[in-house]
Each structure stands twice: as C-alpha cells, then as structure tokens.
Amino acid sequence: MGTPEMIGAAMVPSVVIVDDHPAIVDGVRAWCAAADPPIAVLAAGASAGVAVAGAGAEADVVVFDLQLDGSPAFRALTTLTEAGRRVIVYSQHADSETALRCLELGAATYLTKAEGPEHLIPAIQAVVDDRPYTPPVLGGAMAADRHPDRPVLSEREREVLLAWFESDSKQLVAQRFHLSAKTVDTYINRVRIKYADVGRPATTKAALVARALQDGLIDLEGL
Amino acid sequence: MSDADDLSAQLLRGMRIAQTVIVLVILAGLNTPNLVAGLGGYRAPWVGLAAIGTFVAIAVTDAVLVARHRLWGRARWPAVVVVLAVTVAVGLALQPTELTGPAHVTLGSAGWLAVLLFTGAPLRELVAVLGVHLLIVLTLLVAAGRTDGLTLVAFGTTAVAVTSFQLAVGLAGAALRSVAAQATAAAQERARTVTAAPVAAAVHADREARYAELRAVALPLLRGIGDGSRPPADADVQREAALGAARLRRMFAEGGDVADPLAAELATLIDIAEQRGVEVTYSERGPRAIPPPDVCGALLDEAGAGLLGAERTARVTLSGVDRAVVLSVVSDAAADRVTPGERHLADGSRITTVVGDGRTWVEARWAPRR
Numbered sequence: 001m002g003t004p005e006m007i008g009a010a011m012v013p014s015v016v017i018v019d020d021h022p023a024i025v026d027g028v029r030a031w032c033a034a035a036d037p038p039i040a041v042l043a044a045g046a047s048a049g050v051a052v053a054g055a056g057a058e059a060d061v062v063v064f065d066l067q068l069d070g071s072p073a074f075r076a077l078t079t080l081t082e083a084g085r086r087v088i089v090y091s092q093h094a095d096s097e098t099a100l101r102c103l104e105l106g107a108a109t110y111l112t113k114a115e116g117p118e119h120l121i122p123a124i125q126a127v128v129d130d131r132p133y134t135p136p137v138l139g140g141a142m143a144a145d146r147h148p149d150r151p152v153l154s155e156r157e158r159e160v161l162l163a164w165f166e167s168d169s170k171q172l173v174a175q176r177f178h179l180s181a182k183t184v185d186t187y188i189n190r191v192r193i194k195y196a197d198v199g200r201p202a203t204t205k206a207a208l209v210a211r212a213l214q215d216g217l218i219d220l221e222g223l
Numbered sequence: 224m225s226d227a228d229d230l231s232a233q234l235l236r237g238m239r240i241a242q243t244v245i246v247l248v249i250l251a252g253l254n255t256p257n258l259v260a261g262l263g264g265y266r267a268p269w270v271g272l273a274a275i276g277t278f279v280a281i282a283v284t285d286a287v288l289v290a291r292h293r294l295w296g297r298a299r300w301p302a303v304v305v306v307l308a309v310t311v312a313v314g315l316a317l318q319p320t321e322l323t324g325p326a327h328v329t330l331g332s333a334g335w336l337a338v339l340l341f342t343g344a345p346l347r348e349l350v351a352v353l354g355v356h357l358l359i360v361l362t363l364l365v366a367a368g369r370t371d372g373l374t375l376v377a378f379g380t381t382a383v384a385v386t387s388f389q390l391a392v393g394l395a396g397a398a399l400r401s402v403a404a405q406a407t408a409a410a411q412e413r414a415r416t417v418t419a420a421p422v423a424a425a426v427h428a429d430r431e432a433r434y435a436e437l438r439a440v441a442l443p444l445l446r447g448i449g450d451g452s453r454p455p456a457d458a459d460v461q462r463e464a465a466l467g468a469a470r471l472r473r474m475f476a477e478g479g480d481v482a483d484p485l486a487a488e489l490a491t492l493i494d495i496a497e498q499r500g501v502e503v504t505y506s507e508r509g510p511r512a513i514p515p516p517d518v519c520g521a522l523l524d525e526a527g528a529g530l531l532g533a534e535r536t537a538r539v540t541l542s543g544v545d546r547a548v549v550l551s552v553v554s555d556a557a558a559d560r561v562t563p564g565e566r567h568l569a570d571g572s573r574i575t576t577v578v579g580d581g582r583t584w585v586e587a588r589w590a591p592r593r
Contacts, residue, residue, distance in 0.1 A: 027271055076341065093593070096508055096509070114504060131554070137508075140508035140510060140540065140542060142506065143509070143544055144508045144509025144510075144543060144544050145509075146544055158544065162542060162544055162549065163586075165506070165542065165551065166538075166542070166549070166551035166586060167538070167551070167553045168538055169502075169580050171551065171579060171580040171583075171584065172553065172579055172580050172584050175579045175580075176575065176577045179270070
C-alpha cells in the first residue's frame with residue numbers, strides 16, 4: 001500500500017494502481033513521481049478491491065490492469081465505472097475488440113503496456129480533467145472499426161486516426177495532412193467523444209461529453 | 224458419366240444402330256413369317272404371338288435408347304429375365320417335334336436381343352446369358368425326350384451358327400470400347416501437356432524476372448564486396464545486403480504454406496532489424512486482405528528500406544482499413560536517403576513518405592481493384 005503524498009492538498013492528481021505485477025506497479029509509481037506536476041499514488045494492489053475501499057477509494061483515477069487472473073476482468077471494470085470511477089485500462093492485451101469493449105464499459109481510455117512510458121502520464125493528466133485521451137493503438141482500433149453499432153467516422157477522421165496509430169507522432173500526422181497539431185488533436189478527440197456517445201450510458205462518458213462541450217470540441221448539434 | 228464413357232458411347236452408336244436394324248429385320252422379316260407359317264406347331268398359338276410381340280417391344284425400346292444416346296444400364300437385367308422367360312414359355316408351348324424347326328422363333332432371336340441389351344456391358348455377361356439361353360433350350364429338348372442324334376446335331380448346328388454371329392458382334396463392341404478408352408486417355412494426356420506447357424513457361428518467366436531483379440541488386444553488391452570497393456563494415460553496404468537477403472528469402476519462401484505471407488515476411492524483417500540492435504515496436508490493426516505475392520514484395524521492399532535504415536528505434540504497423548492493406552514504418556533512419564511525397568507503383572500501391580520530428584515515415588498502401 002502506498003502512502004498519500006500530500007503536496008499542496010487536493011490539487012494534486014491522485015491514482016490507485018490495480019495490477020498484480022510488482023514491476024509494473026513500481027514502474028508506474030516511478031513515472032508518477034517524476035511527472036510534472038507529480039501524481040500521488042494513493043494505493044496499489046492486485047485486485048480491484050484496492051480501488052474501492054481504503055485510501056484507494058479516494059483516488060481521481062484508477063490505473064487498471066485488465067488481465068488480472070488470466071482472462072479480461074470486464075466485470076471488475078464495469079463495477080468501477082458504474083461507481084463513477086475514471087478508469088485507465090492498462091493492458092497487455094492489444095486486440096481491438098478488447099480495447100473498444102473497455103470504452104463501451106465506460107473506461108476513460110485504453111493503453112497497451114508498450115505505450116506506457118510515453119502515454120500513461122499524459123493519459124492520467126487528461127483523464128483527471130475529464131478530457132479525452134486516445135493513445136495510438138486505441139486510435140488504430142477505432143480507425144479499423146467497422147462494427148455497425150459503433151460510431152460512423154468521416155473519411156478524414158479515419159485517415160487521421162490511422163496516421164496517428166502508424167506514426168505515434170501528432171507532428172508527423174500534421175505535416176502529412178498539412179494540418180496544425182491542434183487540428184489533429186481535435187480530429188482524434190472528436191472521435192473519442194463519438195465513442196463516448198454510443199452504447200451503454202455511464203457517468204464517466206457523460207463527464208467526457210460535458211467537458212468536450214465546454215471546451216468547444218463539439219457542439220450540441222454535433223451530438 | 225465420365226468422358227471416356229461418353230466417347231465410347233459415341234463410337235458404339237454406329238454399331239448399335241446396325242445391331243438394332245439387324246434385330247428388327249430378323250424379327251419382322253424372318254421370325255414373323257416363320258411363326259405365322261408354323262402357328263399350327265404350337266399347343267397354344269397365342270404364346271408364340273406374345274413372344275414375338277415382346278421381342279419387338281424390347282427391340283423398339285432399344286432403338287429409342289440408341290436415338291437418345293443411352294445404354295440399357297441396370298434395366299438390362301429385368302429385360303433379359305423377360306427374354307429368357309419368353310424362351311421358356313415358347314419352348315413349353317411348342318409341340319416337341321417343332322423344337323428344332325422354324326416355328327421355334329425365339330431360338331435365333333433371343334441371343335440377338337441379349338446382344339442389344341448387353342451393349343456397353345462386360346463381354347463375359349453377354350457370353351453367360353447366351354450360354355444360359357442355350358442351356359434352357361437344351362433342357363427343354365431333353366425334357367421333351369428329343370435326345371436322338373439327328374435332333375441334337377440340328378440343334379448344335381443352329382446354336383453354333385447363330386451364337387457365333389452374336390458373339391462376334393459382342394466382341395466387336397468390346398474392342399471398340401477399349402479403343403475408345405485409349406483414345407480418351409490419349410486426348411486427356413494431350414490436354415494435360417498443352418496446359419502444363421504454358422504454366423511451366425509462366426513459372427519460368429516469373430523466376431527469370433526475380434533472378435533478373437536479384438542480379439541487379441545482389442550481384443553488384445557481392446562484386447563490390449569482393450573487389451573491396453564496397454567495404455562490409457560500411458552501414459550502407461550492410462543495409463543493402465540485408466535488403467538483398469530479405470528478397471532472397473522471399474524468393475525461396477515462394478509457395479511456402481503461410482496463411483499471411485505479408486505478416487510472416489514482415490516478422491522476419493523485424494527480426495533482422497532487432498538483431499542489429501534496433502528497438503522495434505510492432506502493432507497490427509483491423510482485418511486485412513491478403514495481397515498477391517508481387518504486391519507483398521513491393522510493400523515489403525518499401526517498408527524494409529525504412530526498417531533496415533533505422534539506427535535505434537522503429538515503429539512498424541500493419542493495418543486493414545476499408546479493404547486496404549497499410550504497412551507503415553516510422554524510424555530514425557537518416558532523412559537524406561528518402562524523398563518526401565507520394566509515389567504510385569504499377570500494381571496500384573501508394574507510397575507516402577513524410578520526414579519530420581527527427582523521424583522518417585514510410586507508408587505503403589495497397590487496395591484490391593474494385
């Protein structure tokens with residue numbers, strides 16, 4: 001169990017880590033400590049219980065290993081999102097269906113462990129603010145997704161998402177399509193909001209959509 | 224029905240027409256007048272008339288089958304049973320004195336009907352049926368007490384004369400069928416040869432093209448290494464050698480039973496890069512079509528150049544989006560080796576190169592033509 005690091009009271013973003021692998025927990029702790037501003041790790045443990053009771057229950061974000069007992073822990077994920085928790089699924093699993101299913105169940109975002117070093121901290125920072133965060137592999141899953149129950153993407157949105165998946169560099173994507181990096185961001189985030197707007201409703205999804213409206217990322221007509 | 228059966232049926236048709244005509248002429252021109260003249264020799268004359276009627280009906284049915292290019296098939300067995308039953312009935316209906324006379328109309332014609340029915344069947348079946356018929360007649364003679372020498376000689380003469388004709392026709396049919404089978408086999412063999420030749424030529428041309436490509440790529444490199452003008456320690460030489468080796472491997476792997484040759488080859492390229500100390504991130508997304516081998520080769524060549532040019536890191540992705548197959552490599556390969564922009568290959572693939580952010584991004588995209 002981690003000790004809360006009280007740096008300037010409530011302004012410090014905090015996480016609880018649900019992962020059964022000590023090396024992963026240590027790695028995430030180290031990244032959180034090195035983040036600017038630092039992120040407090042309130043608790044860590046091998047089961048979802050650590051995020052429900054004790055210090056972990058207070059954390060802003062749950063960093064959740066989907067592969068707890070060998071099979072994807074969709075039920076535990078649902079319990080967390082139904083309780084209104086912001087969950088970042090951090091998984092060994094790299095297949096598209098698993099990633100998109102997690103979004104449907106109300107996860108804030110989905111990262112593969114290979115993307116951790118670059119994307120986990122920015123993801124936590126975005127999710128704490130209820131802002132969308134789409135790492136490249138998740139973008140690739142959305143770009144290739146043709147399931148009839150899923151959002152309809154424009155040709156441009158699909159192109160930009162695929163390019164983001166391919167390059168892992170918004171600057172390269174911007175350069176290729178002669179867009180600004182901000183516009184690339186807008187395309188990617190809009191798609192994420194489209195995904196929040198389909199399937200089963202969840203408070204986490206509502207928060208994401210509400211924030212997107214406030215930020216002017218989408219307007220009411222776009223919904 | 225196989226082609227061989229078809230061909231033999233065609234060849235047999237002329238013979239069958241002749242047979243049917245012979246049998247109808249015998250029934251109408253020989254047996255019927257004999258029967259009319261000899262009706263007095265029958266204990267029950269209607270049996271003789273019914274017998275001729277039945278035989279004519281079978282011969283006419285055969286004529287219809289010949290016209291329709293069909294053989295009797297399994298129907299020959301009930302038909303031959305009817306023929307033999309008729310011969311028994313006629314034998315029993317005749318006065319014993321008439322058994323070797325012209326009024327015994329079925330004696331000559333039953334064998335001819337058997338020839339019609341057993342056209343296309345193994346010769347031994349016809350021989351067996353002819354033998355059974357003669358045995359039946361002999362039994363009838365013996366049963367009637369006509370075992371005197373003169374009667375038996377008369378019966379033997381008739382039997383030999385008529386049956387040898389019938390056997391000769393049956394033999395001719397069997398010989399014709401064997402010739403037809405050989406002709407069919409020869410025709411098929413010729414067709415196979417005719418098909419195999421262009422296939423072999425196409426395969427050969429394909430190999431020639433690949434070897435020409437290799438000669439253009441690998442030979443100058445090997446020659447350079449040999450004469451010292453291309454030192455193996457040089458990074459460029461190593462890169463070219465790795466690319467040439469990848470092509471060689473692809474050529475040797477041709478026809479290899481890999482479900483997704485593009486992904487399999489890509490995995491090999493990644494292995495080579497990793498052995499050179501490059502950290503490669505690989506990711507796949509979406510359902511992908513399997514491109515034809517030459518397209519796979521072109522995509523891998525483009526991606527391979529980027530991957531094998533990498534110094535320390537490379538990101539490789541393989542995606543299926545909207546029926547398109549997209550192979551992308553982002554690496555820290557030196558930017559001076561590539562020309563940013565878009566190129567289109569002859570097979571419809573599109574190569575996009577972007578340089579920036581300290582990285583080189585090569586995307587090769589192919590979609591099947593609609």
